[in-house]
Amino acid sequence: MLEQLQAWLKPEPLEFVVDPTQPVVRFAQVDKSYANGVIGLKSLNLQVNMGEFLFITGHSGSGKSTLLKLIYGEEKPTAGEVWVLNTCLNSLKGDRLAKLRRRIGVVFQDYKLVEQRTVAENVAFVLMAQGYNRGEIQAKLTPVLDRVGLAAKADCFPAQLSGGEQQRVSIARAIVNSPPLLLADEPTGNLDLENAWLVVNIFKQLNATGMTVLITTHDQDLVEAAAHPAIALKAGCLVG
Ligand code: ADP
Numbered sequence: 001m002l003e004q005l006q007a008w009l010k011p012e013p014l015e016f017v018v019d020p021t022q023p024v025v026r027f028a029q030v031d032k033s034y035a036n037g038v039i040g041l042k043s044l045n046l047q048v049n050m051g052e053f054l055f056i057t058g059h060s061g062s063g064k065s066t067l068l069k070l071i072y073g074e075e076k077p078t079a080g081e082v083w084v085l086n087t088c089l090n091s092l093k094g095d096r097l098a099k100l101r102r103r104i105g106v107v108f109q110d111y112k113l114v115e116q117r118t119v120a121e122n123v124a125f126v127l128m129a130q131g132y133n134r135g136e137i138q139a140k141l142t143p144v145l146d147r148v149g150l151a152a153k154a155d156c157f158p159a160q161l162s163g164g165e166q167q168r169v170s171i172a173r174a175i176v177n178s179p180p181l182l183l184a185d186e187p188t189g190n191l192d193l194e195n196a197w198l199v200v201n202i203f204k205q206l207n208a209t210g211m212t213v214l215i216t217t218h219d220q221d222l223v224e225a226a227a228h229p230a231i232a233l234k235a236g237c238l239v240g
């Protein structure tokens with residue numbers, strides 16, 4: 001109980017907080033071309049407000065992953081500005097970029113779990129790296145594993161889990177630090193319909209708690225069934 005309280009009282013970093021009067025993500029006339037001259041995004045303007053749940057659709061190669069990479073600072077724009085949590089990312093690097101990234105949860109199509117670590121260890125890893133103590137980590141871990149329905153599998157290794165379960169571990173890892181913004185790049189791409197829905201429903205529940213959620217997918221049926229707004233990319237341009 002004391003440990004739980006301590007975890008609770010740990011002050012939030014003052015940087016990169018959500019200002020409800022400002023967009024969580026803003027792209028202003030963003031171009032991204034890669035070193036080999038390939039165009040990833042072209043003249044992109046986009047605003048995502050707090051609490052939104054938005055799908056980004058488009059065929060393979062249309063720029064979906066590029067868009068997310070610009071939000072979590074994996075890539076920099078060639079022109080224009082990318083703003084996330086009231087911070088311009090264009091020249092953000094080092095410690096400040098690392099701090100901003102802690103405020104963004106990211107989920108990938110291929111889960112990216114560490115095979116030699118258990119479910120609990122995979123999820124706790126980012127907290128250990130940030131210097132949280134054992135009690136604080138446990139206090140964060142338990143509710144998050146419950147939320148993704150994997151409390152009973154905390155001591156399993158990734159290879160002992162189904163694809164859907166592995167993806168839910170990666171969601172737990174992405175949200176364990178309660179980020180205001182969650183990005184998911186084709187999170188259902190490797191899953192069957194039933195598991196895809198389990199994952200989408202977790203995103204819906206997280207969004208209902210106020211988290212802003214951005215999901216890329218090329219699966220139009222999923223977008224229609226999920227009944228959330230969607231934007232579409234084609235050859236790096238916004239087309240709808
Ligand atoms: P999507 O996620 O919609 O499939 P991407 O954003 O991955 O699309 O890619 C958009 C375009 O940028 C594609 O033509 C792709 O080949 C190219 N691209 C992506 N990453 C790189 C890179 N690191 N170097 C060169 N070209 C890239």
Ligand code: MG
Nearest residue numbers: 064065066185
């Ligand atoms: Mg992609």
